[in-house]
Amino acid sequence: MACGKVSISPSIFSNLASSNSENIPRTGFLFGIRRPNSCQIIGCKVFRDGSLKNMCHDYTATFNIIPGGLDICGVFFKTGESAVKPIVAKKFEKFIPEIEKIKGLEDSASILVLALENRDLEKSTLYDYNFESQDLTKVDYNVGESNSLLKLRVRGTLSTGFEVPAENDKLFSNIHAEITALKNSVEGEACAYHLNNSRIILHNNYAENIPENGLSANTSCSQLTSHINASGDDVTQKKKQKSTTNDVIDFNLLLQMTGEVALSSTVTCAPVIHHEHRQYKFSRISLPIDALAYVYQDDPVEVVPNALTSALTSQLLSMLCCIMNHSKNSAFPVPRPHHMLPPYLSHFLTVVYPDNVDDDSLESERRSLQHQFLLPLNKPLLRPRNAFKFSGDFVSDYLINTHVGLKTSVPGGKQFVVQGDYEYHHYMQDRMDDNGWGCAYRSLQTLISWFKLQGYTEKLIPTHKQIQQILVDIGDKPLKLVGSKEWIGSMEVSYVLQNYLDVNSKILFVSTGAELASKARELAEHFLTQGTPIMAGGGVLAQTILGVDWNEDTGDLKYLILDPHYTGGEDLKVIQDKGWCGWKGQEFWDQNTYYNLCMPQLPDVI
Incomplete structure (x- = not known):
């Protein structure tokens, strides 16, 4: 062929x-x-x-x-x-x-x-x-990359239970038998997939799909989106939604529990009652199913159940391995899937980790996977916190990546910008009136949010008072700092990063704002190799630098600035239109004030 x-x-x-x-x-x-x-x-x-x-x-x-x-x-x-x-x-x-x-x-x-x-x-x-x-x-x-692939996602819950004997060999045999039974159910005709916010239900037996859903044999996968409606009703031709082929198409997992189809895997005979009186342990686990599949946009709809079933059966096997590898003393973890899309790959990976297990315990698993998929071995790319945020999954009180969509105009320039996600922290958030003194604290919070969203830490973003307490605890500041409105600078920001996150920083000093233009190469190299936001402190003001647009031949340079002095609400349009996040020229900096730049360096972790 x-x-x-x-x-x-x-x-x-x-x-x-x-x-x-x-x-x-x-x-x-x-x-x-x-x-x-x-x-x-x-x-x-x-x-x-x-x-x-x-x-x-x-x-x-x-x-x-x-x-x-x-x-x-x-x-x-x-x-x-x-x-x-x-x-x-x-x-x-x-x-x-x-x-x-x-x-x-x-x-x-x-x-x-x-x-x-x-x-x-x-x-x-x-x-x-x-x-x-x-x-x-x-x-x-x-x-080249393909723009013709559709992402399908199916979610649901399956329950499994098994006897817990004293011998491990029998235990693993029991778990394997129950997961295999679930796998057989998913592969059978009792399994179906409900297209979210629609009346479309796709069965493993595709012959049932066309008459039930009004689909034709020529219906393509991309046309499924035309049946989606927020109300869950059928979409008429007048109210047909536009195809959202760049987004994931969501399905719910359904299992038929009654009728001939549900009983097809059972033995057809008269009921037999077997009674055995003994004491034994029994464990039941709810499996949180969350699987992904790919199809072509122009594939016929009949491939969808097959693709989703393939994803489900593979995930059940992953969950089986997770339970067996991480069970201790008759305590069985809940295996939870996490969808990862590392920036080095053009496809998702779905990793199943046990709930309530710390990152250090899973390091060897992550290292093995990152090795097999040719991912860097010095960055946390497959931790649970690295899981991809689908539309509607991510909930935050802060704006994320406020620079996205901004344009700059340096002729012949090349952009070097922050790599990864960050939160915009600024004046007056968190019911805290820090107007006039808290800009460096807010810039520090933005830096810490970057490390958190990239999976380097699970720690919460510290408050102003907690930041002050850290500086007191390490002996840098007197006790009277805690609860005060005293400013901090770039050096203090670096101390907190080192103490709170174990992150080292490089401090770049310039005697005047005018001298900052001579550091374009160092700034570009930082965003290229480290990719972290930079805190710039000068005089009584602090700013966050998210990138540079630099023409190496002419020396023309612009800075991507995230200004922590903003006091308004979380309105992205206002923030971008008014320049609170935007590209700034050399005139943005005070030409006669010295600046210290705190440039966080990436820890070598996985």
Whole structure:
């Protein structure tokens, strides 16, 4: 079967390139969506130990973390200096016996083989290996992201219970049996998916969907959004909503509990009552289902139940592993899924962690996953706090990322801006009248919010009084500071960051505001390598710098400023239109006042 048009996400090549310097074996799986006439490869995963001996286990483990609807499309490996067909064929021979052991993969007509080019990864050679002819055919591909994928999300609750025997072997066998029974229920005809805010219910038995929902055989996945209405009623042609293909399409999980379909998995015989009088422990766990799947916008709707069911069954297996790995003394954790979208990937990962377990206890799991998906090993990217915030999920009393949407006009300039999310903290928030003295405190709170939202800490944003108490506790200030309206500066901000978050800071000093322009390269380098907001203190004022727009040739420079002196409400339009968050020229700074810039440095954690 010809693979048709093939597209590969550029993030795959960039991650492989960055991993090359870290001595990570570049051998693993390619995954994406494959159709008869096209293939979109959106991600890759290296084999856990860099070898082929656990290829079958790696294959199963991959599905437990990537969204449903995705398939293993191929493998990749490094060939050396040349990727010509004879060399690739010889290298690929080692894969064939392992591929034949993998249930599902050997049923494919062919598999893609990406032979990595050492010097320029985007010039790597792609082949299609046909299992029947046992031959490699060179395939053209383009490098780019797909805008034609839809994200589907299904949520619900499933309950499972099991006897807790004294022997661990029997315990794990009981848990496995119950999760397997749930998995079989989800895969059966008793499972259905309700499209949120609509009357659409999609069954695993797709033949029921067309007459029940008024769908046609030609209905595409993207057209599902036209049936969504906030009231839950059918959407008429006059009130049809616009497609929101860039957002997730939400479904609720339904399981039919009565009728022939619900009883199809039971033994059809007269009731038998078995009574056994004994004492035993029994445990019941509610499983919070939250799974993602991908489909093409123009796929027929009939692929939706299959994609969601695939995501659900994989998540149940992940929950099984989580319960088994983290149960202690007959205490069983609630396995909770977290959807991650690290900035280095073009696809989601869903990680199941036990509730009420601290980050340090899960470090080895995170390190292993970040290694396998070629993510940096010095940043917290897969902690529970790193979970992606879908529309409606995130609730905050503060505005997030107030700079988004602002434009600057430095001719030929290049922007270097804060990486990640932050909260806008300013005067008069939190029922605190700090007008005229609290700007540095507010800037510090914005800096701490950045570390919190990036998953570096679970600590709360400290109040003014708590900040003052920290400075007293470390011996920097006298006790009379606590509860006062005394200003603090950049040095005090750095002390609090170090004491409260264990974050070190670099202090950049300039004798006048005019001299700040000469530090453009250092500021650009900071936002490129560290990505944290900067607190700038000068005279009696403090500002937060979120980025620079700099033309290296002409020296033209603008600063992205978040001003903590704002006293109004959380109105983004006012804040941007009035310049409380905006791009400022060199004239913004007092040309005769010295400034200290507190530049937080990233801790080396995972």
